[in-house]
Amino acid sequence: MYKSKLYLMIIIMLTSHVEAADIMDVYNRSLNFNNDLQIITNDQKISREIYNQTSSNIFPEVSITANTQEINVNKYTGTGTQKDYSTESASLTITQPLLRLYFFDELNKAESIVKKSEINLEEFKKDLIVKSAELYFNLINAKNSVAAGEVKLDSMLIKYESAEKLFDNGYISDIELNKYKNNYEMTMVEKQILVNEFDMAKQDVYIFTGREIMDIHNLNHTIEIPLSKYDANSLISKALVSFNSIKSALLDVDISRDEMKSNKSKHYPTIDLNATYDYSDTSSGSRLGKQTRESNTIGLTINIPIYQGGFQKSKVTEARYKYKNAKINLDHLRRTIRKEILDNINNYNLLKSLVIVKRDRYNDVNQDYLTISQGADVGLYTDVEIKDAEYNLMVAKNDLIESTLDLLLVDLNLKKYSSNLSVENILTINRMLVW
16 A cells, blocks of 8 residues: 555656746747747748749740630632631740849848848747746746745634634634634635736746646755846947847848839839740631741830839839838837846846845745744744744745846846847756756
8 A cells, every 4th residue: 555655656746747847848849839930930931932033033934825716707708718717826925124223122122131031030039038938937936926825825724713712712802803804815815816827827838839837847046146247338339239139120221222222213214135936827718728827026125114193203202211210210229229238237236136135034034934943843932923934934935036037037138138148048047946
């Protein structure tokens, strides 16, 4: 009997380890099943097809037209004789564009679109690293809050049960008893709210990865977190050159400029080389009998746009405004990135101090808990005092963990601005997690 229970416990432990997931599991899952990533990947493929479509405009167009018909002559007046006859014809046409001034601008625009899509895909994969950590940190905080809520509920239950005994013995009034009862019921509602928030955090991961997480690790609150030093001016200078969002905005400027140049070039003439081969075969029926005819033509076609009702002029004006907007957006993005970096660095430095303070707070509360636990063994403290001390310890621990996770998340964002963000950062955080 003892062995069977032991085997069952081992199976449960092994199963729980299989179902548990760390940040790397969330990230790897998102690479395969995140819907937004799949859309951005398809957009990148679409941009390549747009480039192929644009580049194909310089290649010749070849078409073949074939026709067959049968003529039934019901009435004929004239010299000679006329009978029913059939005609078969075929035509081969080749058109080679020789001059399209807008072609090169369109090709440059398509090439910039491809580069932008590649940068966006690369940037989104980096965002997945940060988002994976953020969602996992939310799970840790939510689960810790539920655990603290359970301890608080146990404490409120003990107080309520003690109040019932005091009421039965006539030491407190029904008003005081109802106060303890209300506190207990309110704590039950608070715990349910925490459970719901934990479920919502799980659903956020499900949307992100297409899979629900059954169990997670917690942060080792006793571990020393590696701290970084960031120089604001250096980080801003680097981000304004190498940050992917800046690169993407610069390409938007190039795209809108090439579009404006392309629309201007459509005012100019186009030249095409045309070559055709015609074949026709008329069998019987004609006065001259069977006829076969072949002919070849070759020539140049020049198209000179003269008047289009102001359409092309309006397209040029539209493209010019898009070009101005692209430059405005680039300038705004530079300002925004500067502000975000400064905010993140200030927040990072603040969180470093906050983690130190909350670690000291945790150590003090932990010492109080140990003192009360030792005193409880000799009857100096009641069950209520022990539960309150346990709850205070869990709150202090959760506050320390939450601030530490906030610090790690801000650090990931700052590494993204400096282009130093990589999967290795997730692995580093994973080594800080415990069961």
